[in-house]
């Protein structure tokens with residue numbers, strides 16, 4: 001646990017909605033005057049797009065059909081762990097961007113499928129905010145989870161996750177449904193082995209569940225809306241969580257287990273603000289005290 005320089009890690013599969021959740025965190029940071037450094041999991045991919053394709057083909061020729069961006073080896077997790085450790089101890093660190101598309105290319109001045117140069121973090125921050133695929137990995141080589149002080153899982157049920165990925169990759173990354181389906185299939189092995197185990201490390205999971213039929217996610221014409229979904233919020237340690245306050249403030253919510261509440265999908269932002277603001281305030285106040 002880092003106290004002087006706390007770390008928040010938001011983990012979710014590709015298309016789960018971690019970027020959407022980041023917008024809520026950004027709102028809280030702005031409102032509470034928190035100076036946060038934000039980094040993305042994709043910055044720690046080990047290969048650029050062309051090298052990844054070559055590595056995939058090499059492994060495929062050797063009979064390995066499971067290699068994907070979800071695999072531990074496709075990502076510089078040693079570097080991510082090093083950045084978390086260094087930030088926790090000193091408030092310093094570095095990151096870069098993986099440029100996905102033409103819009104990002106115009107912003108960063110690097111061709112799609114390539115990384116920008118590594119750049120050091122700005123000084124005097126209050127916390128580090130990570131959003132991506134591997135921010136709570138614990139395996140034989142690395143223990144990234146142990147460096148994070150607040151760990152959040154963003155996990156729609158799997159049909160919804162696929163729908164969100166297909167729609168996002170088609171709309172903003174120019175892929176076809178067939179291409180995205182191939183990627184989903186190839187990633188399934190390491191979805192199970194590398195992504196899912198992290199949701200037992202997280203402090204709070206937000207799981208969106210549609211209440212409309214998503215039984216064939218590959219032909220669904222739009223992403224179920226917030227009004228067409230519920231969100232299950234599960235706390236690893238419910239001690240200290242004021243459930244009566246939450247259920248009274250969030251209209252239409254109820255407790256489904258001793259450590260879980262269910263809220264209407266359109267209350268996600270409100271629920272996150274109510275739950276996360278005091279946790280962030282505490283981390284930041286402890287950090288500022290420790291650094292004084």
Ligand SMILES: Nc1ncnc2c1ncn2[C@@H]1O[C@H](COP(=O)(O)OP(=O)(O)OP(=O)(O)O)[C@@H](O)[C@H]1O
Nearest residue numbers: 012013014015016017018019020164168223225226
């Ligand atoms: N709560 C939500 N309600 C409705 N749509 C959502 C919700 N969360 C995410 N989406 C939609 O799902 C798609 C994927 O979301 P987002 O881009 O946040 O995923 P991501 O996890 O950041 O993906 P990646 O890490 O691959 O960039 C987007 O089209 C987004 O609008």
Ligand SMILES: O=C(CO)[C@H](O)[C@H](O)COP(=O)(O)O
Nearest residue numbers: 014042049069098100113133
């Ligand atoms: O969302 C992803 C992982 O989180 C992308 O699939 C990954 O970053 C590779 O991107 P691209 O297909 O644009 O090269």
